[in-house]
Amino acid sequence: MSEQPGERTRITRLRDKERTERAELDALLDSAVVGHFALADPDRGPVVIPTAIVRDGERVLAHGSTGSRWMRALAGGPATCLAVTELDGLVVARSAFESSLHYRSAVLFGTCTELGGAERARTLDLITDKLIPGRSGELRVPTRRELEATLVLALPITEWSLKVSAGWPDDLPEDLDGDAWAGVVPLQRSYGEPRPAPDLAAGIPVPPSVRALGRPQPR
16 A cells, blocks of 8 residues: 555545555546545635546546636645545445445545646547547647636545445344345436537537447446
8 A cells, every 4th residue: 555655544434445456446536527626725714626537547637717716726736635436326225224325435635736738738638538538539629728728737646545335235133034125226327318509500410429428338
């Protein structure tokens, strides 16, 4: 666990759910779409900001407007943490007390750095293709003004903790012979039928990248 030094990454409750394999963390970061950055704003106090995230090798990327107060604050290098959670199902036990969730949840600690130049343009394409695989190749190249108005942050994956809940209901022995159903209901992410924008020009078909979203998404 050389990548996870310090007391703040140590799991102290439900230790059986702790995971230390980096591959499991990467799988969570690759399937998640939204993460929550926390920081202490000197004027407003603690704040948690939800935003789209993308793993790029040994770091997590986030982007937003250069006019965003919290993005500019994180670019300055204060300590932050990123929380990422995926809900994978419901654990339906024979009692409400034992019912729970299947989840994968990680917290990453560190400081963000701002990306610029050609790296910023490359990572923006990567973020686009994470949300809609193949979409960047269907679009025009961003203008210089658009690039200059966008801030891209990178958080290194160096200090983290991960918990995974994936078991069956853990009912009390006296409940096992009862008449209440118990089991697991998996949750799957899916997209609906694409709806064209009201101002879309006639004759423009749904592109391959958007059509592909209708297929079952990996978890």
